[in-house]
Amino acid sequence: MARWPEMESVILSRATRLMMPVLIVFSVFLLLRGHNAPGGGFVGGLIASTAFALLAISDSVDVARQTLRIEPRRVMGFGLLVALSAGLIGLLSGGSFFEGVWPGIKLPVIGKLGTPMLFDIGVFFVVVGFTLTVVFTLLTEED
């Protein structure tokens, strides 16, 4: 007989397991190329959090929390910190707050590194943190 509450479907959880890495890679890909082609922190963050939300639905919130390993709120805090430091680097290196600083290093895949890129990564983490905090809180309530 069907057991409740984990009315989970094996097919769905297997599919999610398979898809998680693809989605995460795709979201990071969107994030890093954001500067030169459609993408960026917001979209990347949303896609990544959708992946985790899917995991939360297919299996359960606790599984999703374990896979994420870090408390979503802490992710958000970390994101804000990264974003702020990106702004401060501009200030510290003589320019004004949030002035873009381009050290001129050019990585093969990602392209030129710079503080706006760092800021974008900060945005990515904040968006992921934000969405997952909301989704997980709602889900915990429900389960």
Add this chain to the structure above:
Amino acid sequence: MAWSEVLTVVLLVPGAALMLIGAIGAIRLQDTYLRMSATSKAATLGVVLMLAAGAVHFGDMGTSTRAVATMLFMLLTAPVAAHMIGRAAYLAGEPLWVGTRTDDLKGMYEED
């Protein structure tokens, strides 16, 4: 028409046709399960074909890999989605079409 254009057309038009058939199926078929089988199978195959046409048409490395990724994604998720809807509909007590002969699931999800 260049060789690649022919291939694109060969992939694109049947894709669109299949999707139209899927839509017609969704309209004419009698109950949820039949409609679902039509849409998930026909439409998904149609999309895959059109994505392939896209991949062929844009030869460059980046786009075609992404198109292939989307195709794989569709091939993976469509059946899972169809399965989930079907089960949910059955649980929700959707009536089967009067003409269905066998219902394998009868009795499997009894109220406990």
Add this chain to the structure above:
Amino acid sequence: MTLETLIRLGVLPMLCLAIVLAFVRLLRGPQLPDRVVALDLLTSLLLGLIVSLAIYDEKPIMMDVALVLALVSFIGTIGFARYLEIRAWPGPKS
């Protein structure tokens, strides 16, 4: 018969007709699952539309949008299915 005219006269009208039909199912669909099916179908149709437009307007960027739209349709369907299950069979809890 260039590719563009073929798409404009062939593929797009077919897709538009399909969209109309799917939409009729969405409106008429007696029960919720029918509507979810219609939504799933509509999303696939729109995906097809995006791809054909990408080819028609020569914009490869649109293919990324296609992937995201596929993601949308899958997760939307899963969400609705999950909801239907809970509503249909809340289990001993409530």
Add this chain to the structure above:
Amino acid sequence: MFAILATLALAAFLAPSLTRWAGRRCGWILALAPGAALAYLVSRLPAVIDGETFDATVSWVPALDVSLDLRLDGLSMVFGLLITAMGVATMIYAAAYIGDDQRLGRLNATLLAFMLAMLGVVLADDVITLFVAWELTGITSYLLIGYDNHKFQARRAALQALLVTGLGGLVLLVGLTMLSWIAGTTQMSAMSAAAGSVQGSPLYGVVLAMVLVGAFTKSAQFPFHFWLPGAMAAPTPVSAFLHSATMVKAGVYLLARMQPVLGGTEAWHTTLGVVGATTMLLGAVMAFPQRDLKKILAYTTVSALGMLTMLIGIGTSAALVAAMAYVVVHALYKGPLFHVAGIIDHETGTRELSSLGGLRRTMPITAAIAAMAALSMAAVPPLLGAYAKQLVHAAEGEATAAAGYIYWTALATGIVTTSVAVMLAVLPFWRAGRETPKQPHEAPISLWLGAGLLATLALLLGPVAGTTFRPLVDAAARVAGASPSELHEETSLGLASTSHAAEPASAGALEGAADQAHADADHGAEHGEHGSGTLLKLVTIATGVLLVWRRDALLAAVAPVGGLARFGPEAVYRLSVIGLKSFSGVLTRFIQNGYLRSYIFVVLLATIVLAGYPLFSDRAPLPPLAVLDIRLYEGLIVMAMLMATLFATGTDSRLAAVVALGLIGIGVAINFMIMGGPDLAMTQLAIETLSVLLFVFILHRLPRFEHFTSLAERRRDLVLSLMVGAFFTSLVWGIATEGGESALSPYFAEHSLSEGKGHNVVNVILVDFRGLDTMGEITVLAVAALGVFGLMRLNLDKEKKNGKVA
């Protein structure tokens, strides 16, 4: 000059810890800070008297060329000396008076902070610096009045003072900014050059009114005077320092400082003259019936401030000199009187005039100080008060605007002030002894030392006023606009008359001086019947004493008039505060009634009205939209979205509505894509997914679907939504047809690669050009998430508490 401000600031900062460490002796130590400032000013005194000025500037906001300009000239010297001298006396007095109350540290710190602010006001040469210091005095005064915050009376008085002076300050800010805009400079010293253009400009009336409101509220002029008696709820050292000698004179200082720029016009003279005279009379008359010593002193201060405003209103050189002289003299006698009142309260436990008497035997020194101060107040020669009063009488004669009114009010005030002086000095000390709650004995030295010094100063300076006191006052008057030529003739005369008075300080000699002053005043005034000044003075003093003697009978007769207070300005203030509270209550109940529906309704309505009106009120009807080449499928998608909207609003099943919304979202995303915004489309799609998910989880827990709103409400909402729809359509329509090219997008497009190092303009804008906005947005996101978490956590705990959760 910044050094003395810095020392005061440092002292204020260290005061709390210093007070704890030094205990009762902290008063003497902390007095060093104002003492140092006093020493600095005195060292600059000779130079300032010769007309020299000292400037100091620190650039504060270079972008708006706002800088901290300080200037030490005659006028600021007089007030500076006043503040620092009174400051020293107050610090010593406060420590002894408050004793070992653990909040003494806070009081000392605030007092020193106030001194800093007051010096800031007096030394400021830049309008903005003046205003900042002006507001700081308001805040410190609020803190000081509300010192006994456990008493409701003190809190209410503090709030009242803050509101009245605060609002006045606000009006003053507008006035000053307009003034500096017209005059072209924020430097007050440079403004006098632009006096012509200021007085000529159409805005002169408005600027004048605003500056006057600022000054009148601060200096408690009628009808804003009621906050000052209320401020007596502050501890006595505060009342002595702020509400008699320094802060309330800031308004007078501002008038004197603005006299060269705004003064000289008919409006200036009449307003100041009338308001000043009325306040002067009102203050004196209301002081008479009071029973509490401090209230009497408060009302007499109001009266003195009225006189000062009137003198500045008269505006002749003699009047300005008299005003400056009276500013100092008033502080010299009012400060000690307040300290005496404090000593009486401290020693006998009560401040009720009726229950005080025969204190001269138990408190001889205090009695002597009170006598000296009161005599100076009643302008009995040879005290400095007499000299000042003589100048005042001379000046009153010269009044042109509302001369009659001024003359008679001045006369009446003279009488009442004398009687009040008698009430203060004679009754408590020389009347038959009365038993008081505490057995009175002489106050400790630190309590009467400050008052004693100031009172004896008034005594010593009296006879030699011409040589020592007068030059300083002239320097100040010159800054306030008195012309040196007239002053000179006045001084020589004053000198002559007081020189021979230098030998025996007999009253007669000074009488001669008074006559001559009156004599030369005659040729100015129309009234011929001056006769001799002495007769007038004797009559004033006699009537004053008479009034005191028959006080009780007089009060009984006047009692019914007391009912008038109900309609006074204080009642107006109270009513407006109560009215404001109830109005805000009603408004909040309407706006914040807890239903999300009404919030949205108010927001949408406001948007349409506020944004719609300016956009479409004066515009020609929208040009016909050129038929865009809308392709078939675009039209189809829009049609689908429209149908989905109708369906979503019509259906009863929430989830069907969610499905429809999902479709609309996807339609929008595709439109974005067609318009050429792929990453916008992607973001929209991703958000669409997540919102569907969130909706699904939330809907699951909502109760069965019922209609909360009545049919009428739904019809109203329909109309509103149609209006909103029409508004946004026409907005987009206008933009589409207008096609006004914005300067921004080309700029971003151009520089996105060169500066932002990225081809994707949208992302470069988001992350680099407008990085700060995005920073703000993600912070908002974070806070929102915490909000959701908090709310949800709340429900969870509740359910756990009553064990519902399995």
